[in-house]
Amino acid sequence: MMLSHIFGWNAKENCLPLEIVYGSGMRVLLIITGSIAAEKIPDLLHKLKSNGHSITCVLTRAGAEFIIPDSLERLTGNKTYTELFTGDDGKEMGHIRLSREADLVVVAPATADIMAKMAAGLADDLASTLLLATDKPVMIAPAMNVRMWENKAVQRNALILKQDGVLFIGPESGDLACGEEGWGRMSEPKQIADRVEKFFKRKDALKGLKVLVTAGPTIESIDPVRYIANRSSGKQGYAIAESLAAAGAEVTLVTGPTSLPKPHVAKIIEIESASEMLDVALKNLPADIAVMAAAVADWGIKNPAKNKMKNMPELKFTENPDILAEISKNKKKAKLVIGFAAETENLLGNAKKKLLAKKCDWILANNVGSKKVFGSNENKILFIERAHSEQWPEMSKIEVAEKLVEKIINTLGRKNEKYKVISKATA
Numbered sequence: 001m002m003l004s005h006i007f008g009w010n011a012k013e014n015c016l017p018l019e020i021v022y023g024s025g026m027r028v029l030l031i032i033t034g035s036i037a038a039e040k041i042p043d044l045l046h047k048l049k050s051n052g053h054s055i056t057c058v059l060t061r062a063g064a065e066f067i068i069p070d071s072l073e074r075l076t077g078n079k080t081y082t083e084l085f086t087g088d089d090g091k092e093m094g095h096i097r098l099s100r101e102a103d104l105v106v107v108a109p110a111t112a113d114i115m116a117k118m119a120a121g122l123a124d125d126l127a128s129t130l131l132l133a134t135d136k137p138v139m140i141a142p143a144m145n146v147r148m149w150e151n152k153a154v155q156r157n158a159l160i161l162k163q164d165g166v167l168f169i170g171p172e173s174g175d176l177a178c179g180e181e182g183w184g185r186m187s188e189p190k191q192i193a194d195r196v197e198k199f200f201k202r203k204d205a206l207k208g209l210k211v212l213v214t215a216g217p218t219i220e221s222i223d224p225v226r227y228i229a230n231r232s233s234g235k236q237g238y239a240i241a242e243s244l245a246a247a248g249a250e251v252t253l254v255t256g257p258t259s260l261p262k263p264h265v266a267k268i269i270e271i272e273s274a275s276e277m278l279d280v281a282l283k284n285l286p287a288d289i290a291v292m293a294a295a296v297a298d299w300g301i302k303n304p305a306k307n308k309m310k311n312m313p314e315l316k317f318t319e320n321p322d323i324l325a326e327i328s329k330n331k332k333k334a335k336l337v338i339g340f341a342a343e344t345e346n347l348l349g350n351a352k353k354k355l356l357a358k359k360c361d362w363i364l365a366n367n368v369g370s371k372k373v374f375g376s377n378e379n380k381i382l383f384i385e386r387a388h389s390e391q392w393p394e395m396s397k398i399e400v401a402e403k404l405v406e407k408i409i410n411t412l413g414r415k416n417e418k419y420k421v422i423s424k425a426t427a
């Protein structure tokens, strides 16, 4: 099957790389809360301004211990706001206006305190009030001590915020201002500015598209106590689900058991076995795009015991359904079917065979033998389609996800009101 048939492209256009362009001059509302990481804010403001964006700052009382409003006003050229009730700027309606005028709200640094207020829906100062009043996407860059970040209450709040659709940048692991080491360091200004750029570039690019993503391992029961499984952590599939959702797609994630926090996507269905995964995947068609990143067990146990086995069993296996192949040939088939190939040898040859046998459009092949891929934060992908393949450099699984989503956006050529997709030939 040719993609040109699906999308009705002419062959010439089909060969041309597409790129997304977007206008500068987006409006960022930057909320600065009380952390020593606020010292990095001038650098962040410089980078956001160099990218052409207009920034308005809101400073909490604790934030003002680290940076003064005058500096922020000088750097942004805009008024900085600190108080909920100031007697000017439209009085009590001021926070509504501030939160609605922005294209994006960024909280950096975001303390444990502001995260708790956001998760609980508290509004006892200007920052928390406008976070509650905003109808715009919110991105936070947490910054705190490692023990605070690992505290169950903070982790609970982080999960609530992710489920509420708040986008996270970091935190990173490293040296902390308090002298300790670990997770809790605010991402560097460049990482935050880059993330903001990516957000503006991608936002709504896949709006209106339904995507089915599979992730994690499947497990096959031997008896009620034991099972066979594989080493997949779900990291790669979850990153893809998250990136697709961030681009505006309506994502259904079908996942095997993992210990990861659930990504913020429209629907998550947890399954255990390959046959359950197939069942759920088929029930969630039609979808415009399917990305099959799950490590599906090729074989299940023929006759799993009903009770706990007392003696060493002689296991008999049965072949599991091939979910990717089923999705490819299903009548309600997705327009763009993307599989993975986990290989330990002859990566290109074996993956290409899978692409043809399973009749999918793209395969992302990774070598799971020579290097640690399962469970790690990095991956190195050989991207394969019928007539073309390209080696991607080693990068984080999040970057793999973002690169894939970029390819999907360019291929589908979706438009939204702020960004337009253009062919390089016409640029």
Ligand code: PMT
Pocket (backbone or CB within 6 Å): 214, 216, 231, 232, 233, 234, 235, 236, 237, 274, 292, 293, 294, 295, 296, 297, 298, 320, 321, 322, 323, 324, 325, 338, 339, 340, 341, 342, 343, 354, 358, 366, 368, 373, 374, 375, 376, 397
């Ligand atoms: O989860 P992580 O720790 O982050 O690791 C990521 C990963 C290595 C699991 C991921 O990058 C990956 O390669 N996923 C596919 C693993 C796999 O099962 O590969 P495969 O070569 O056995 O299968 C090829 C394709 O067919 C895959 O898209 C797979 O989802 C699909 N498949 C396989 C068997 C089967 N019975 N049904 C299927 O749908």
